[in-house]
Amino acid sequence: MKSEVHSIKAVRIAKMWIFALLFVPYVWAEPPDKIAVLNFEPNNFPPSFSISLTEKFRGSLTDSSDAVVISRKSTEKFSVLYIGMDKDYQSCQTLNCALDIGKRLDTDYLITGTVSNYDSTVSLAMKVFSMDLGIQIDSISVASAGGIDSLILLAKSAGEHLGKSLTARHPKPIEPLQLPLYASEMQTTMLMGPRVTAAANSRSISQPIVIHGPVPGVGLVEYLITNGKLRAALYSSAMPGAGQLYSKKKWSALSFFTTELLISGMALYHHQSYKTAFEDAERFYALYQDTDFPELAPGYKEQVLDHVNTLKHHNNWLKNYRDAGRIIWLMNIAHAYYVGPETIYSARPKRTDVNISYNPVTRKPALNVSFSLD
Amino acid sequence: MIQSSDRIQVYIKSLVMVALGILIISSVFFLPSCEEPSYSFDNPADPDSMNYKPPALFFWPDSIAITKGSADTVNVYALKIDSLAGAYIGVEYHWGSLSIDTVLVGDFFKNTNTSEFLIADDRQGVLDIFIFYLPDETTSTTGTGSIVEIVFKAEVTGTFALTFVDSTEMRDADNLPILLNDMGEGLIHVVD
Numbered sequence: 001m002k003s004e005v006h007s008i009k010a011v012r013i014a015k016m017w018i019f020a021l022l023f024v025p026y027v028w029a030e031p032p033d034k035i036a037v038l039n040f041e042p043n044n045f046p047p048s049f050s051i052s053l054t055e056k057f058r059g060s061l062t063d064s065s066d067a068v069v070i071s072r073k074s075t076e077k078f079s080v081l082y083i084g085m086d087k088d089y090q091s092c093q094t095l096n097c098a099l100d101i102g103k104r105l106d107t108d109y110l111i112t113g114t115v116s117n118y119d120s121t122v123s124l125a126m127k128v129f130s131m132d133l134g135i136q137i138d139s140i141s142v143a144s145a146g147g148i149d150s151l152i153l154l155a156k157s158a159g160e161h162l163g164k165s166l167t168a169r170h171p172k173p174i175e176p177l178q179l180p181l182y183a184s185e186m187q188t189t190m191l192m193g194p195r196v197t198a199a200a201n202s203r204s205i206s207q208p209i210v211i212h213g214p215v216p217g218v219g220l221v222e223y224l225i226t227n228g229k230l231r232a233a234l235y236s237s238a239m240p241g242a243g244q245l246y247s248k249k250k251w252s253a254l255s256f257f258t259t260e261l262l263i264s265g266m267a268l269y270h271h272q273s274y275k276t277a278f279e280d281a282e283r284f285y286a287l288y289q290d291t292d293f294p295e296l297a298p299g300y301k302e303q304v305l306d307h308v309n310t311l312k313h314h315n316n317w318l319k320n321y322r323d324a325g326r327i328i329w330l331m332n333i334a335h336a337y338y339v340g341p342e343t344i345y346s347a348r349p350k351r352t353d354v355n356i357s358y359n360p361v362t363r364k365p366a367l368n369v370s371f372s373l374d
Numbered sequence: 375m376i377q378s379s380d381r382i383q384v385y386i387k388s389l390v391m392v393a394l395g396i397l398i399i400s401s402v403f404f405l406p407s408c409e410e411p412s413y414s415f416d417n418p419a420d421p422d423s424m425n426y427k428p429p430a431l432f433f434w435p436d437s438i439a440i441t442k443g444s445a446d447t448v449n450v451y452a453l454k455i456d457s458l459a460g461a462y463i464g465v466e467y468h469w470g471s472l473s474i475d476t477v478l479v480g481d482f483f484k485n486t487n488t489s490e491f492l493i494a495d496d497r498q499g500v501l502d503i504f505i506f507y508l509p510d511e512t513t514s515t516t517g518t519g520s521i522v523e524i525v526f527k528a529e530v531t532g533t534f535a536l537t538f539v540d541s542t543e544m545r546d547a548d549n550l551p552i553l554l555n556d557m558g559e560g561l562i563h564v565v566d
Contacts, residue, residue: 239395264401278411285413288420294434294451295482295519297420304413312410325402 034107035061035166036070038092040124043116049148050115053124056152057111060159067163070105095136098129107131109166115151122151128162138162232340236333243336252339256332260325267321274314281307421453421518424558428454429544431463432558433536434520439563440528445475448536448560449520450503452482452544457514459547460506461521464539469499471534472562475525477503482519492522500539507547514547528564536560 037058042050062069092101092112102110113126123143130137140162142154228247236243241257244250281304288300359366416423419434426432430453440446450463467474477494483505484490493504503522507513537559544552 237395238399240398242395260398260402264398268401278409281411281413288415288417291417292419292435294419294421294424294453295517297417298422298518301415301420301422304415308411308413315410322402329399329402 033065033067033109033166034070034105035065035067035109035111035163036102036105036107037061037111038101038113040113040115040126041093043114045115045117045122053115053148053152053155054113057155057159060156061163063163064160065163065166067109067166070107093127095129095134098127098136099131099134102129102131109137111162121145122148124151124155124158126158128166228341229337230340233333233337236336237329240329240332243333243340247336247339247341249339252335256328256335259328260332263321263325263328267318267325270314270318270321274311274318277307277311277314281311421451424453426453426558427555429456429552429554430454430556430558431521431538431542431544431554432556433560435560436558437561437563439565440526442528442531442564442566445525445527446562447523447525448562449480450522450524451480451519452521453518453556455518455544455552456516457546458483458516458521458544458552459509459514460545460549461503462541462543463503463505463522464542465501465503465524466499466537466539467501467526467562468532468534471528471530471532471564473527473529474501475527476523477501477525478523479505480520480522482515482517483521485513485515488513506545509549511547526562528562531564531566534562534564536562 037054039054040050040057058069058071061067092098093114098110098112102108108131110129110131111126112129113124115122115124117123121143122145123141126140127136128138128140129135140158142151142158144150144154232243232247234243235246236256239257240260241253241255244253244256284300284303284307288297288304291297291300418424421428424432424436432451432453434449434451438446438448450465452458474494474496477492479490479492485507488508488510490505490507493502495502495504501524503524505522538557542554542557544554546552
């Protein structure tokens with residue numbers, strides 16, 4: 001009996017060990033790395049092919065590694081507008097920009113690239129940035145004289161190799177040192193809300209705090225300034241197509257602007273015609289009222305009625321164009337909101353210059369004035 | 375941090391955009407004034423408000439005031455008459471109180487291509503007017519207008535009626551009678 005009890009206990013213990021061996025690694029395992037690939041910037045290269053190439057590269061990364069490759073839609077939810085540059089994301093080739101976007105996308109690695117076509121040679125130059133290390137960790141260049149198809153093959157191959165090697169070559173760094181907040185940072189915390197607190201608490205010594213976009217508790221104006229969708233909608237409400245133009249949708253912007261311009265032009269034409277007919281009707285009615293000659297009165301009356309018919313015709317068209325213009329105007333605002341970027345990124349932080357705050361350590365109010373030295 | 379020059383640029387761009395937007399939006403929203411006027415055609419000189427059934431003859435002005443001893447003109451009008459080439463118009467008036475000063479061809483009957491003939495005979499209370507074109511079987515006039523102008527002189531104060539005699543008739547270029555549906559009346563008020 002005793003030996004049976006012992007054997008059952010041993011089986012139970014063995015089962016527990018097997019269970020632990022099987023599931024504990026999953027419980028304690030780190031989440032998979034996230035990789036974001038920004039659209040490759042086309043240089044003398046068709047933009048549509050560039051986007052397609054980026055997609056294929058993303059696909060090969062996904063297939064070749066356990067990392068989560070952030071979808072194209074997710075990477076395009078921010079607007080990246082550098083002063084003096086026209087394109088979103090594609091222009092992001094600098095470390096600061098890459099680090100910032102990477103953080104906003106909550107990714108571990110960010111890959112940017114340029115695809116070029118010169119002298120019948122197509123080439124793809126990529127940069128790999130690590131968010132944890134805060135540096136560019138790799139650069140890859142592939143080139144082919146065999147056209148776009150061979151470049152796609154090369155890009156796929158590069159994606160496979162990169163996907164396999166990324167997590168192996170750069171394991172997760174040790175958790176950064178948790179630093180207490182200084183008094184000046186506490187002021188910042190008070191001003192900017194919990195996001196800044198989190199950023200400040202989790203930073204390492206070498207990493208600066210960089211916060212962009214809407215910060216809770218900052219205020220409506222700041223929110224409006226940093227909310228791209230609202231800004232696009234506001235622009236479009238002021239001028240049809242402006243919001244689309246702001247969101248880099250040039251054809252949509254042109255379509256809305258041209259349509260609205262045509263409609264307003266037609267409305268203007270009918271308004272002028274209406275006005276002319278109205279003036280003529282008034283003139284002949286005055287003649288009709290003033291005449292003492294029975295032979296003239298019917299003629300004036302006929303003229304008045306003719307002009308009234310004309311003005312009614314133009315007025316009807318005027319109403320039609322006005323209604324169409326209003327509908328398209330509303331559609332334009334809705335479209336601008338739909339295509340507008342969710343938040344706005346700027347190479348220069350859009351913070352207020354002057355802040356009033358309260359320092360709980362010194363228990364005194366403080367006036368902070370900040371200005372750029374670059 | 376946005377530099378002040380950048381801010382100014384942004385503000386200027388925003389202002390230009392807003393101005394352009396106002397231009398377009400206002401043309402769509404505020405430009406139209408959808409007022410459609412309604413007119414009342416109640417001029418007494420309008421034949422449509424006289425309630426005559428055309429073709430018709432009537433005096434115009436249908437009521438005039440003349441100072442005693444002075445003269446004024448009353449027109450005999452044709453209303454929507456077709457192919458008028460000649461007419462006999464008999465006008466009854468109060469003889470002794472009014473007198474006929476002059477009878478003239480009206481603008482409606484005047485024709486630049488042919489001569490018109492006017493014979494007026496005052497028979498002490500009835501003025502016989504014969505008016506016609508040279509009978510060429512083609513010349514006629516159509517529409518509304520004054521056939522003859524009669525200048526009355528006021529002799530005695532009072533209100534006196536003018537009427538057409540029943541034998542008044544119109545003829546076309548083929549000398550066929552034109553049916554008249556209505557004949558109006560006139561009033562002359564003679565005051566001191």
